[in-house]
Amino acid sequence: MQHRQEVALIIDPSSPYDRRIVRGVAAYVQQAQRDWSLYVEEDHIDRLPDLKAWGGDGILANFDDRRVAAAVTSLGVPVVGIGGGYGYYEENPQIPYVRTDNRAIARMGAQHLIDLGFRQFAFCSEPPTRANGWAKERAEAFCEAIEEAGYPCEHFAGKHSPAKEWRLSQAALQKWVAKLRTPIGIMACNDGRARHLLQACRFVGKRVPEDVAIVGVDNDDVMCELAQPPLSSVEQGAMRVGFEAAALLDDMMQGKKPAQQRTAIPPERVVARHSTDVMAVADEEVAEALRFIRQNACRPINVRDVLDMARMSRSTLDARFRTAIGRSIHAEIRRVQIESAERLLITTTMPIKEVVQRVGVSSVQYFTAMIRNATGKTPGEIRKAALR
The missing domain is CATH 1.10.10.60 (Homeodomain-like)
Structure with missing residues (x-):
């Protein structure tokens, strides 16, 4: 009789993206009929399990946090990394990694806005850090898709972190929004930045979606529905990330060598809400x-x-x-x-x-x-x- 395997999920339960990954892992366990005991701790760093005492068989860890990557890479058990693609991988080339496809996400958002008839576009990002290269990758791919369609594209990142310097960050965002020619379709790097953009539009008197149509990324359904107006967003495919990562870890725990080290999972769809409910056509x-x-x-x-x-x-x-x-x-x-x-x-x-x-x-x-x-x-x- 096969023994129950202990699998740790080192993720951030407060993150909608990570919660969807957990759902994908659960879907794999059910579909493959695996007898796994899943360890999920709310504090994903300070309460990382002591694996010598825990006796675990495998780990799925979000490597977007470098501290997590450093904590699990030398534990002597199979590890699969998951995340958005940055802050983790260069130092851990032997660990398989399943990530979101940032370029496909950006192109999906671009096509959604193009299909609405917009002819002016912009991407709203955030100041670059070592861990948020996904935002830069999305910005570049969005602008490429827009320019390939024959239209110009602006890019705003700002100089101030919204988390650390909210007032300065929002003031700069408002100044940028006030100067935009409308109507314009804007993609934000994630739902949080999209909500910042909604607030800036209200402050400077730009109507959403009539003047500025906005699409975010993550499809955090609670926050998207609470936004005013409700926010359109790209569903990343995080459940598929969890499913594929669990399948990969399952193979490794059975002694199989990973078929590939790096897997990019495409997004599912744009969940359209009121923030893009407009046809930007002059005719x-x-x-x-x-x-x-x-x-x-x-x-x-x-x-x-x-x-x-x-x-x-x-x-x-x-x-x-x-x-x-x-x-x-x-x-x-x-x-x-x-x-x-x-x-x-x-x-x-x-x-x-x-x-x-x-x-x-x-x-x-x-x-x-x-x-x-x-x-x-x-x-x-x-x-x-x-x-x-």
Whole structure:
């Protein structure tokens, strides 16, 4: 009979990102039917277990805190690092590491704002430190994606730490926001910085989302819903980080050599809330047609319905769509249907036949082809990846 294995999770329970990682670890334990005893301590440094007395079999540790990395790297048990990708790894090349894909996160946020019709963009970061290179990586990837789409992009980091010098940090942020040309779409490096940005917009009289649309990162649902207005945010895929890290640790505890040392997990989706609930299109008739599509694409509707609403010919409205957002009317209907389908596949266990009906597609076969063409994956593969 296999003995129960003791696994320590050295994480920060106050962090939404770390809590999602724990959920991913639990999902792996349940799916793989492992008999693990999970040790989770609220104080992730001062109460790090004495492994000689504890007799543990393996450790999953958030290496974004260098003190954690230093504490667990010489304990003589299998260790897998997890985190955002900075503050840890150069000194520990032998420890496998599962991290978020910061570049993919930034590109997802950029595409969300581009799809809303914005033509002016900015990234709001924070002063660089040795441990927050993830913020710099996101800023660079966001600006690259925006510039590849043919638009300019500003980048603000500031000189003062919001945690240590709040008044100076916020004053500088307000000064920057006041000078921005609007309408503008801004991505913040995380939800905390996005909330700072919301406060700065209120202080200088910029409306969100009408003047400034804001998207953060982490999807801390409680804090995002409490923000005024509620904050759109990128769901990083932290549960998948926890799942893959647990699978890797499981192999190591069984004496297997890690297949790879470094794994980047892509983000899941943008969870859209009121802070980006706007279509930044100067052509008011196109903007009205876009709102109609967003509200009705899954009923379903077709191009004729949009033309009837707009009271225009197809050639005229299609040309104005392409000028305003770079897509045809038909392509925009499909984009909204695909976005809705992915959300249902990822966040529910609804049968695929019902998802097909919910998004207004004629058949499972056509739905599968539509999703594969758009994402490179079948509906089943999208769901399987989200549930792992």
